Amino acid sequence: MKFDVICFDCDSTLSRVEGIDELARRNGLFEQVAALTDAAMNGELPLEEVYAKRLELIRPDRAAIAWLAQLYLDEIVDGVKETVDSLLAHGKEIHIVSGGLRQAILPLADYLGIPEANVHAVDVEFDAVGQYLGFAVHSPLAVSGGKARICRRLRMRHAALAMVGDGKTDLEAKQAGAYMVGFGGVVRRPMVEAEADCYVIEPSLMAVLPYLL
Template identity: 30%
Template sequence: MSADPSPLVLQGLTPPLRLSDFRLAAFDMDSTLINIECIDEIADAAGRKAEVAAITEAAMRGEITDFKDSLRRRLTLLKGVPSSALAQVLRDRLRFNPGARELCAALKAAGLKLVLVSGGFTYFTKHVAAELGMDFVRSNALEIVNEQLTGGLLMQPWGEICDGEEKRRMMLNCAEHIGATAAQCIAVGDGANDLPMMGAAGLSVAYHAKPAVRAKAMVAIPDGGLDRLLTVFA
């Protein structure tokens, strides 16, 4: 029998909160809604997982402060990887974290709009967004030529790289679109590039997060499922 999960860590909050006070929830994808860092698993196909994963880990801990630079460095190592590796990662390795479906379903049932904001890739965010009923999505588009990754990204109407500031901007823009305020937003993430949106939201949630992120979140879920967040609401 598994041990009971650790208590939620609450900072500056006195539960229960009212879910009706919130209108939008923004989620990171990799290691938050899903169990993997997709870029690390793609790199595995090129025999470069250790090198790429080390950069990912340093970026998520906040040791590499320029997310765009860290992403470009990792993408360069993926040059020449067959695009079929994406399908393999999606099929064989990507799984939803415990409680992800339940939390998203409960939030939608309560009338909240859901936003997926990821420094990962559209190939995966399209799948995750469809499965969880996301209302808005922003992520990076891998450039593929002759069925191989080029090591670059495609320019999109809003820009090239969804970094921490773009996550924050997307969350706030979506809130404005539905007539909500920043205080009516929930932001959920695990890495340093989630801190800008978490800092702007009325409720910030760290899920199995890096220490620097846990320290700044209003709610930290150290273990167990994402749906544990529902216990802070009336």
């Protein structure tokens, strides 16, 4: 199938880290928060049950978000730049669709040549001195089914869309008619392996290219 639009998850797909978990590690809250993240990614808890709870525990300020942005770049998955460059060279429109924090993902998107308008993630809100105030609670990506909503919106303009990701929330894109490429190069999740249209376990993201071109 010829895809017009390719959407990528960020955490454990473009970068080896789970961003919110790493912010928790920085605050000495890793085990508590990672257990919540895993439960959501494995389909044991709905995302909305864990999203606000994790951020209220961590309360990331502007400096923490800048730290995470650099970590995403430092821990970029093998082959990501080559994969995105190849897709762009073939005229594909690339989007990042993530339940992560948008301000932390934007520098990675910029490095990959993905326009800011094509980054769909959850905005963090700060006060005048950069302290945590909250997050965009009405973002579709902070609740279950959000990735399907974003993909439906994109498919209004483009018929053929593929989603590449590692977690249960990425499988939601199938509800919007997306072709789901499961990426297990960082974390293998049995539910995703079973339900994705295809699944790759190589550590390099370039393994997804044969399914997208």
